[in-house]
Amino acid sequence: MPLTPVITEHWDAPDLYTIDGYRRFGGYRALQAALQQDPDAIIGTVKDSGLRGRGGAGFPTGMKWGFVPQNDGKAHYLVVNADESEPGACKDIPIMMANPHALVEGVIITSYAIRASHAFIYIRGEVPNAVRKVANAVRQAREAGLIGSNILGSGFDLEVVVHAGAGAYICGEETALLDSLEGYRGQPRLKPPFPAVAGLYASPTVINNVETIANIPYIIDRGVDWFRQFGTEKSPGFKVFAVSGHVNRPGIYEAPLGITMAELLDCAGGMRDGRPVKFWLPGGSSVPMLTAEHLDLPLTYEDMAAAGTMLGTGTPMLFDDTVSVVKAVTRWLEFYKHESCGKCTPCREGTYWITGMLERFEHGTGEPEMLETITSACLQIGGRSFCALGDAAATPYPAAMKFFRDEFIAATSTPVDETFDPVASYVFAGAAAR
Amino acid sequence: MTITSNTGAEVAKAETIAVTVDGVGIEVPKGTLAIRAAELLGIEIPRFCDHPLLDPVAACRACLIEVEGMPKPQPACAQVLSDGMQIRTQQSSPVAREAQEGVMEFLLLNHPLDCPVCDKGGECPLQNQAMQVGRPTSRFEEDKRTFPKPISVSAQILLDRERCVSCARCTRFAEQIAGDPMLELLERGAKQQVGTATDEPFDSYFSGNTVQICPVGALTSAAYRFRSRPFDLVSVPTTCEHCASGCSLRTDSRRGTITRRLAWEDPAVNEDWNCDKGRFAFTYMAQGRITTPMVREDGALRPASWPEAIAIAARGLAQAGSGAGVLAGGRLTMEDAYGYARFARAVLGTDDIDFRARQSSDEEAQFLAARIAGTPATVTYEALERAPIVLLVSLEPEDESPIIFLRLRKASRRRPATVVAISPVRTRGMDKMAATWLPAAPGAEAGVLDEIMSGGSLAETSMAELRDRLQAPGAVILVGERAADVPGLLSAVARLADATGAGLAWVPRRAGERGALDAGALAGLLPGGRPLTDADARDAVARAWGIDAGSLPTAAGRHGTPLLQAASRGEVAALLVGGIEFADFPDPSLARAAVTATAFVVSLEQRHTEVTELADVVLPVAVVAEKAGTFLTWEGRPRPFGQVLREDLAMSDAGVLSMIAAELGQPSPGDVPALRRELGSLGPWSGARATTPGVPAQAITARAGITLASWRLLLDSGAMQEGEPHLAATARPTVARLSEATASHAGLAPAALVTVSGPRGSVTLPWEPAEMVDDVVWLPLRSPGCGVFADLGQVVGGEVAITPGGAA
Numbered sequence A: 001m002p003l004t005p006v007i008t009e010h011w012d013a014p015d016l017y018t019i020d021g022y023r024r025f026g027g028y029r030a031l032q033a034a035l036q037q038d039p040d041a042i043i044g045t046v047k048d049s050g051l052r053g054r055g056g057a058g059f060p061t062g063m064k065w066g067f068v069p070q071n072d073g074k075a076h077y078l079v080v081n082a083d084e085s086e087p088g089a090c091k092d093i094p095i096m097m098a099n100p101h102a103l104v105e106g107v108i109i110t111s112y113a114i115r116a117s118h119a120f121i122y123i124r125g126e127v128p129n130a131v132r133k134v135a136n137a138v139r140q141a142r143e144a145g146l147i148g149s150n151i152l153g154s155g156f157d158l159e160v161v162v163h164a165g166a167g168a169y170i171c172g173e174e175t176a177l178l179d180s181l182e183g184y185r186g187q188p189r190l191k192p193p194f195p196a197v198a199g200l201y202a203s204p205t206v207i208n209n210v211e212t213i214a215n216i217p218y219i220i221d222r223g224v225d226w227f228r229q230f231g232t233e234k235s236p237g238f239k240v241f242a243v244s245g246h247v248n249r250p251g252i253y254e255a256p257l258g259i260t261m262a263e264l265l266d267c268a269g270g271m272r273d274g275r276p277v278k279f280w281l282p283g284g285s286s287v288p289m290l291t292a293e294h295l296d297l298p299l300t301y302e303d304m305a306a307a308g309t310m311l312g313t314g315t316p317m318l319f320d321d322t323v324s325v326v327k328a329v330t331r332w333l334e335f336y337k338h339e340s341c342g343k344c345t346p347c348r349e350g351t352y353w354i355t356g357m358l359e360r361f362e363h364g365t366g367e368p369e370m371l372e373t374i375t376s377a378c379l380q381i382g383g384r385s386f387c388a389l390g391d392a393a394a395t396p397y398p399a400a401m402k403f404f405r406d407e408f409i410a411a412t413s414t415p416v417d418e419t420f421d422p423v424a425s426y427v428f429a430g431a432a433a434r
Numbered sequence B: 001m002t003i004t005s006n007t008g009a010e011v012a013k014a015e016t017i018a019v020t021v022d023g024v025g026i027e028v029p030k031g032t033l034a035i036r037a038a039e040l041l042g043i044e045i046p047r048f049c050d051h052p053l054l055d056p057v058a059a060c061r062a063c064l065i066e067v068e069g070m071p072k073p074q075p076a077c078a079q080v081l082s083d084g085m086q087i088r089t090q091q092s093s094p095v096a097r098e099a100q101e102g103v104m105e106f107l108l109l110n111h112p113l114d115c116p117v118c119d120k121g122g123e124c125p126l127q128n129q130a131m132q133v134g135r136p137t138s139r140f141e142e143d144k145r146t147f148p149k150p151i152s153v154s155a156q157i158l159l160d161r162e163r164c165v166s167c168a169r170c171t172r173f174a175e176q177i178a179g180d181p182m183l184e185l186l187e188r189g190a191k192q193q194v195g196t197a198t199d200e201p202f203d204s205y206f207s208g209n210t211v212q213i214c215p216v217g218a219l220t221s222a223a224y225r226f227r228s229r230p231f232d233l234v235s236v237p238t239t240c241e242h243c244a245s246g247c248s249l250r251t252d253s254r255r256g257t258i259t260r261r262l263a264w265e266d267p268a269v270n271e272d273w274n275c276d277k278g279r280f281a282f283t284y285m286a287q288g289r290i291t292t293p294m295v296r297e298d299g300a301l302r303p304a305s306w307p308e309a310i311a312i313a314a315r316g317l318a319q320a321g322s323g324a325g326v327l328a329g330g331r332l333t334m335e336d337a338y339g340y341a342r343f344a345r346a347v348l349g350t351d352d353i354d355f356r357a358r359q360s361s362d363e364e365a366q367f368l369a370a371r372i373a374g375t376p377a378t379v380t381y382e383a384l385e386r387a388p389i390v391l392l393v394s395l396e397p398e399d400e401s402p403i404i405f406l407r408l409r410k411a412s413r414r415r416p417a418t419v420v421a422i423s424p425v426r427t428r429g430m431d432k433m434a435a436t437w438l439p440a441a442p443g444a445e446a447g448v449l450d451e452i453m454s455g456g457s458l459a460e461t462s463m464a465e466l467r468d469r470l471q472a473p474g475a476v477i478l479v480g481e482r483a484a485d486v487p488g489l490l491s492a493v494a495r496l497a498d499a500t501g502a503g504l505a506w507v508p509r510r511a512g513e514r515g516a517l518d519a520g521a522l523a524g525l526l527p528g529g530r531p532l533t534d535a536d537a538r539d540a541v542a543r544a545w546g547i548d549a550g551s552l553p554t555a556a557g558r559h560g561t562p563l564l565q566a567a568s569r570g571e572v573a574a575l576l577v578g579g580i581e582f583a584d585f586p587d588p589s590l591a592r593a594a595v596t597a598t599a600f601v602v603s604l605e606q607r608h609t610e611v612t613e614l615a616d617v618v619l620p621v622a623v624v625a626e627k628a629g630t631f632l633t634w635e636g637r638p639r640p641f642g643q644v645l646r647e648d649l650a651m652s653d654a655g656v657l658s659m660i661a662a663e664l665g666q667p668s669p670g671d672v673p674a675l676r677r678e679l680g681s682l683g684p685w686s687g688a689r690a691t692t693p694g695v696p697a698q699a700i701t702a703r704a705g706i707t708l709a710s711w712r713l714l715l716d717s718g719a720m721q722e723g724e725p726h727l728a729a730t731a732r733p734t735v736a737r738l739s740e741a742t743a744s745h746a747g748l749a750p751a752a753l754v755t756v757s758g759p760r761g762s763v764t765l766p767w768e769p770a771e772m773v774d775d776v777v778w779l780p781l782r783s784p785g786c787g788v789f790a791d792l793g794q795v796v797g798g799e800v801a802i803t804p805g806g807a808a
Ligand SMILES: Cc1cc2nc3c(=O)[nH]c(=O)nc-3n(C[C@H](O)[C@H](O)[C@H](O)COP(=O)(O)O)c2cc1C
Pocket: A052, A053, A054, A055, A056, A057, A058, A059, A061, A081, A082, A083, A084, A085, A086, A169, A170, A171, A172, A173, A174, A175, A207, A208, A209, A210, A212, A213, A387, A388, A389
């Protein structure tokens, strides 16, 4: 299956990030067309396109917009989730660096559709370059009369605020993001009320991922049929896949949904040194791992679910046989322990405990009974936590145990660094170390 | 805990829905939470973060239950029930049971094994629920998270962070209930902890409630920490003696010593809360007590036996007879106040009696007689919560009646702009009640009220709109005791209430004032609001007292300043004095002169005071914990309470008065049941009442100087707060408040001191800019370093001078 560059089509143009560069390739044409339409018609188009959220959960975007009560006389807000902090996920930041105007154009069209007069782009604070690129794009758009009052004579007013986060994974969770944006400590909010009814400043709010919003101009410009020619019935369209790990050419590959991992891996130049794939994750650390036998599955929301995992952010991470799965799982749990916001008991305490136990295995001092304890601790977290971070923290271990139980047993007596030379797994180690 | 819905009191009337809990059908009001529905069936779902008066957070996850049709277990504390919903608790759902057990295991992982030394041990929700749903042994073998312990979040409240279960009850209480969001959860993950900003301690008037609702021993009070174990305590339900809010309390004692006091649930009054004064200020009861009667001999007091002292007191008082006066004080129980009221009229034959140890006026006495004394409680806390508008006149609820403050804050969270406050200063308390501020210089308040009546306008506020709002059903006007400072104000308040039909309530500060008023401890007023000048009223009272109506005084006696003035001129033959302090009177030296100049003074006191030093006979009386009694809340609601310290033989004021009466051959009831019986037998008065005063609002004459505004802070130099340094350390600092314009006009530098001078002297203290009326200075009335009456010799509304007071 060929690659289908859309958002990434002109990434090699050195000035794509400027408004002139973007316009040279048809940028802001969609906006002009959108402003001629009724906002509801745009919501209808996005519904018909079947676009699903690219932030991880894959929620149908048009349906989400439709939840916002219209003509209620209240302020509406659009919030773009650009907090991309999931281990392995690196697609939103490249989009913002290379093609920020696609995001900005999407923001203007979406705001028009949901009748928001303020939009916020909440960007992970650790990537000042992305913040600068997007802030610059917003400034250029404002100077060009595309943001501000009476945009292109349509009577539509919009202000766009670029906000940098302060370094917490949980602030990517949409309601924690809203709290953070309002100036509070980022912790998820109790739902209901859902953001579509009472979100930012208790007003109806749509929260979408960067890639979701960057899709919008292309769908409006080229139409539903064009969009639906890619992908499957349930997963229409294309996806900015970010492939990482022990592949020869890690990077961004935009392809139709439904491409298999094997095909994507080919695009990425195969595994380094021709080593076998040991395990891989379709979309960030929060989705259960698969193995080499799953490489031919289509990368769609439905096929990944059927395989017991999730497409997630669509950013596959591949690991070769130099990697200790015990160590990988321990690192992820350390991440979740560190990023747990602390609000709810299962995630706060569970990640602390499981991490402690896993670290014993990493050092070869785990006790065999502890494996069951970790399993039950994961069961006590999953589905019992306040937000999806807890659920995510409970996934790596059970998935790893499904495929690599023996490795955990071995780690009851031998430190993993003795079984797996850590240097061999380094990507930067160079051929000599391998 | 109170079973009310978080969605509001209106729920009671709302439609009901049918749900099943563990297969048992039950009808509940729409909007009911699953955890409350289960409670109604007697099913206790484990919980930590849940609290019926706090907004749900669903953070602890201890309460997970199964809800039919939902894939994951749901927190019962946040699950709003809808019609037909079927829920399963741990009683019938293995999923719920396992989920709850899992959470309990997690909660105990990092919990220290402090139980043997923890204040909460024995009454700890974590201990109790761990017994219910916990594992017998721990599977946790890692290192527990530790913190240096404890840290102070205020001078009074200590925090052992490793005990905290992050339930956010304390932080939600601080933010939602008290409106003092100085406690916050900080950090994340297992490092999450409660804390404060660096220079902002949790100096909330309500901080002690967090100790009480903390479901573990993480929050403790410096006052009680390590003092006792719950199972060693004897607990008695009591009523707070500190203010007219009338909180229900529980007083715990061990071997005759009070160890702590807690807020006791009363949905009609204090809900689950109280203020820190009521909670922590009880050590005064054990300090400086008078242990034996004393009589004056050769100019000095010497201990005496009870029979001797009673005999001398009886003889001296009888000699004075109708020439005697009575200063009862505002801290008495209703029964004790009744004892004074009865003794004055029936035994002495005098009507020279007053309970108001504060600034007072004739107009006030007339207002109280006409509108308040003996009236049933109609304006209640519940009425405040539902009122479409509450107009506050001369009342700063956060300082002067904290539970009114909490109720109004609660109301304002649902309906902002309910409260309108007339005051010279815009206060933080007003902001916390989302109140509209109507500025008025001290003395100008009555004019503002008349302005409302006539529908004029003041600043941006439309007075006509205010008047219309006051005409709505349920509208309330609350007037504080400070209204007596302003001639014409109480008259104007009554006029406005009559014109609009708004409910009217008078809010005294001291716990005993309303009871004393209703008991008849004010000249001109017999018990139950009966006018002394009314022959029918006198007849009824005389019948109840078993005396000849002809022996009762028929003309209203003296009260307030005129009574003190007469005494200071030696015109009062004897004074019977209850618990008063000179410094509480607008002219402390006049009060002192009154006692000094009177030939024979009998003092009934708990502790050695300036009055006992001057008295001829001193008779020790019981503190509140040593007797039973009743306080009336500002609403007029009786709050009976029992005796805490039972071994104590100290006698109540009424008991001592009954002994004196007996000595004079005039038996009268002395114990609480008999006093209550007799008072009850009088019943309500349905005859004519005194007429409402009609003092016109004073025209404000322009003055060159600065006008003094003042009221008492909740925590100040009050005698009943002695001996509790941790509490005192959480008091608001003693500062003067002025508008920026007034300060700059007086040449005050920022962060410098100001000197405020009155006729008698001056005080120098730090000042703070405030949003307030120009040419007014606000001072705390009786705080450390600033006693307005004693140090300045000026009254509220009087003229003072301000000058720079040097560097701070
Ligand atoms: C812990 C956590 C972190 C998340 N981080 C992100 C993120 O960085 N970016 C993002 O778009 N969505 C993130 N999400 C998902 C969002 O909550 C939300 O589903 C998404 O922004 C919706 O946008 P979409 O419908 O366009 O996918 C996160 C969710 C969780 C639970």
